[in-house]
Amino acid sequence: MNTHEILSETLGKDRVLADKNLFSYLTLRTSTVAEYFFEAHTKEDLLLAIRTAKKLNIPFTMIGGGSNIAATKNKIPGLVIKNNYANLELIKDEKEYAEVLVSSGYTITLLVNKTIEKGWGGFEHHEGLPGTMGGAIYMNSKWTHPWSYVSDPLISANLLDASGELKTVTRDYFNFAYDYSILQKTHEVFIDGVFRLEKKDPAILKEQSHETMLYRRQTQPFGEATCGCFFRNISKEDQDRLQLPTSSSGYLIDQVGMKNKGVGAFVISPVHANFIINTGKMEGNTADLLQLVKEIKEKVSQKFGIQLVEEVVVV
Template identity: 30%
Template sequence: MDLVIREVIRENVRISPLTTFRIGGLAKYFFEAQNKKELKKVINWAQKQNIPYFILGGGSNILVSDKGFDGLLIKVPAKDIKVKKGRGALRIVKAEAGVLLSKLIAFSVKRGLSGLEYFIGIPGTVGGAIYGNAGWPRNQKSIGDVMVGATLLMPNGQITKKRADWFKFVYRSSKLKNFGSKKIIILSAEFQLRAGDKNEILQTQEEILSVRKRGIPKGYSCGCVFKNIEIKKNHSSFFRFADQLPLAFIKRGSISAGWLIDQCGLRGYKIGGAQISKQHANFIINVDKAKACDVQSLIEIVQRQVKKKFDINLSLEIEYLL
């Protein structure tokens, strides 16, 4: 490791405090980038040394191994948010990928700009929200609906801009999840918002936040563990229990994973220090120094039971770093 790299990289850093789950061992290397130039240099070093690297956003939606990560954990720049002019009432807001989504929402709402208030209460960073196309099923809005483009650092070291359609946003996913070890890093993103009445925007935000607070369990968790299930007309298994479904699910065209888990009688089920939330069954809570293996065991039990009862395969919304 050359002197310049050694000055910016820390070794054997505990990961658990950097995650909302508070689970995870040590990262062999940890790097918090201050700018694009520094980030490019460190990524280039990692590639030459064949060291795997992982971009850590706000630490939600991730389960880290108790053994840690034998590679380079990276936090990307998180400083700038700017407003650019748009046509008529439209405005373009640009934010660095490491900016907390909550900070970006507060920035836009303070300036009377509408479009991001629907995501209030979602943890994590701008980059993480784009990577997983974050959203809230109740209002059927996702971050990809308002993003117009992003600046990316490609595996070959080139910096390029891509329009929103390049990302191929779908429910809780984007094209970025398909690149495996050849990771593409989001540097910044632009969102198209609309100038509106600040008080009305604040009221909408408060209504959404109030509902979310009632539904989100307290305690250390990584957010929703499983993706909700899209209702497909050609999916025969749905018809066996269609009469049991709440009307709200039918109207929005998707079934809550939490409801499926609840129907299997797993609410409150516990292994080690990890427990399926008694409040919302799609959350697993670290109630007492849980290990990653405790969470994995719960995940496997949930998937087996839902498959057995409903013939439905639950897909993970979270990502493993094991």
């Protein structure tokens, strides 16, 4: 049996697709093909898919909401797993707080709405954050007004480790920092986690989420095909050395005159210069994206002597 046949036999007849174009699963709508593609709808699906890839010794790539992935290759080798494992479960109900289990494929949009409805505070500042809990933990996704990470209320998590074994870790394990969690080094998969949420008045939580959304709409392109901030902001040392008013990479890109500039369908947003937008919204050419990224880096390097580093995950 070949790899496709083994994957299909293990994961379900007709559930493993070969050479599947991923553009509709990536919010930047880049055209790239998965050698093999599988959608996991349950925890069992997810564990089986990863373990099977490991057993076959083929690479696997997780996709949550696909909202922080920039595809620059025409083909992604191995198994691409789209994670739809969605579960939100109350596991402890105390007077002051609730503890909930949130699965990796649960979308942040739904989570914010559900937790506000219940009067559980902790995720209200992430209204409008695209993607899933798995991606948010991997990226350590944040909101900056006020500063708050999706991971802040995390107490413990279940991970699938390199040998395919499930293990439970506490929050400290992740070494969370700006745009960083240890999963980026260990390549373990976040399966689900327990979060402690403070009980609050739903009306107050709703108001806070509303404020986030208003600020988002004013400062970020809205309703566009994009994968969020493309480059990491520069360090405080570089900002001070160059006497810049901000550490924002968007500011540097704006200063080199690249706002509104583009290659093919990919254009730098006029609203926020750190956002690349696929104006075609359909199957953007990866070569165009690569060319635009190259031009941005060259211009910023020539003017400021700074090498921009991607915040998005490049596959």
